[in-house]
Amino acid sequence: MKFRLKMAVSALALGLATTAFAADVPDGTTLAEDQSYTFWLLDAIKSIDPQINTDVEGSDILRNLFEGLYNEDGDGQLVPGVALDHSVSEDGKTYTFTLRDDAQWSNGEPVTAGDFVYAWRRLADPATASEYAWYMELMQVENAAAIIAGDMDPSELGVRAVDDHTLEVTITTPLPYFPQMLVHGSTFPVLQSVIEEHDDDWTDAGNLVGNGAYTLTEHQLGERVVMEKNDTYWDSDATVMDTLTALTINDGNQALTRYLAGELDRVDIPAGQYPRLKEEYPNQAVSTPYNCSYIYMLNVGDKGPEALKDANVRRALAYAIDRDIVVDRILQGGQRPSYNWTHWAVAGFERPELDWADDMDQAARLEKAKELMAEAGYGPDNPLALTLQYNTSDDHKKIAIAASQMLKAIGVDVTLDNYEWKVHTDRMQNQDFDMARYAWCGDYNEASTYLDLFTSYSGHNNGEFFSDAYDQVMRDSKTADDPLPLYQEAERILADQMPIIPIYHYANVDMIAEDIRGLPQNNVNNTWYGKNLYRVAE
Incomplete structure (x- = not known):
């Protein structure tokens, strides 16, 4: 049959909307x-x-x-x-x-x-x-x-x-x-x-x-x-x-200036400027949830630093980042702190309870990070040297500077490395990095668009995190009547092994x-x- x-x-069964196909211009416009x-x-x-x-x-x-x-x-x-x-x-x-x-x-x-x-x-x-x-x-x-x-x-x-x-x-x-x-x-x-x-x-x-x-x-x-x-x-x-x-404009502040001059009809609002612009231009400044997550990807593969092969070191790096500072003081555009990979607004997804997110405040996370680094043999007297790579953007630079200062507190000396987008992504694809700024925007509105990325068969697993247990969970999710518990288990594996440092979940912060x-x-x-x-x- x-x-x-x-x-x-049958629009409901498929999820097909029955609205107009192209521009829906109201009568009288x-x-x-x-x-x-x-x-x-x-x-x-x-x-x-x-x-x-x-x-x-x-x-x-x-x-x-x-x-x-x-x-x-x-x-x-x-x-x-x-x-x-x-x-x-x-x-x-x-x-x-x-x-x-x-x-x-x-x-x-x-x-x-x-x-x-x-x-x-x-x-x-x-x-x-x-x-x-x-x-x-x-x-x-x-x-x-x-x-x-x-x-x-x-x-x-x-x-x-x-x-x-x-x-x-x-x-x-x-x-x-x-x-x-x-x-x-x-x-x-x-x-x-x-x-x-x-x-x-x-x-x-x-x-x-x-x-x-x-x-x-x-x-x-x-x-x-x-x-x-x-x-x-x-x-x-x-x-x-x-x-x-x-128009390609590598400087977000310059792009905003050109928008205000009438040269652009839409531009992303640079970090920290949304509150001011919302007050000055209430009908133009907008912030809505956006299906993207911002992370630092860690190179845990053969070409990566030896220190990053230790899950305790990776957890320490993640614990030391104060996401509230990033979101509330740097970005200020409706973004949310992230302690996991899948965006909070993805349809049908619920983040599992995670000890480091739910049972610790930032002060406790920082102390735990120092303990983990000490166990691995690192600290202020024997700092771990890492390079953090990011693509050209004032916002990425501000976050990277803040992150480097936060990591210094646990005995990590971070060198910042900035590249244009093509070079940045080419280096990531060649595993030529220690830590790298990365963002993933969902290809569709379902949690697997995030979680499949860290399978061994993924084309975007540039940090080369390979886990048989993780692969099996994601394979099982394909045939599960309810995949949510498996998606939550995948998130728990990521939180335990920490091949990434979650930073924040995006909002779409625009001037239109x-x-x-x-x-x-x-x-x-x-x-x-x-x-x-x-x-x-x-």
Whole structure:
């Protein structure tokens, strides 16, 4: 038996919202003549190839140039993208997606199920060398693990085109959140003929062919990305915003200055400035929960410092950080102190009780940290020397300076090392670091998007924390009727072994121009689409 999920009758079962697909402009609204949106990027986009990109900022670009099976609305609910609906087999392992027949590439060719098959095989193919290849394995797509390991041909991946408008996906384990995973950029389709024609240059402006609401007209690396409305997009008639421009500005204070000068329509608020800006600009300064966690990743692998192979040392480092100072004195934007990995606002998640978080105050944690360091042979007379690496940002620098002072109190001499984003991430991927600033933003709104990262098969476990017990807990969670107790056990393992130093859970702290409408305020993933935006007349 199969059951069919139709928009009109089963939105609740799928989690699909029935709201408007593109800009939902209220009756009587007077639109501005200028329909352009300019937003801020802290760092250069490393890649705008859907199967290669790993960055949040890159995902914001991809989401406008390409479109996957489903999108999210302003509340984080799924809405149709290229897929109109899907059916699921009784055993929960076969998904059949019905694709819209009016989806087109920006060159006018139709978007077909075969384009998704090509993209998904490309993602899993070791020849692509994608850091997100593991996402196919997380999605439990049939044969993904063997293909990623090089033991099976990509053609054996559990995805096939039944016909041009019917896509079938076979997974090995039922995942109730499987549809939610399909909003991630790595699952977006790409056009094989364009990649074969242009090879690595296929993402250049003028070469790139996408199926999203916008086309790429300019990309000056580290300076700007410009996207123009795509008239071949299936919902272009309901897309109001004509031009999207992303400006790369490595200095957050400079970006704020340019926002206040009217050069940007959205910018992150620098650390410590939200209270003042909320008072001065109450209709522009906003803070909402954001599905990201900020940590210092510890290199516990073969290339890491010998001292960090000792879990007691790692716990001491974590205990010594005063998160309340970071959140209340440095950031001041609605962020929350973090003693675990998974963001507090993730749907269905409850943090387990953790001794160091719940049974100790900061003074007790600091004393325990000193004891643990002394047991390991370190202290003021024999300090442990470590390097803390972070990417260019005044906020990251302020937190790193504070952390270095806190760690000095337990006998750790910290050298701060600052790199531009690409160098920073390359060094992390090569395990060329001691401690490194890291943040993870959930690929979907479910705890596994965090906890899978520290499995041995993860593509982002740059600190090389490998634990058979942890792997088993996460494998068991895939088949559990209620995975929460297993997620909590995974968090307890992380708290015991401490391969990371949790710092804080994000809030989205922004200045948004008063005449911009359509940015999500109730979506914890902060998933936004230019096609939903519009500018009103002042």
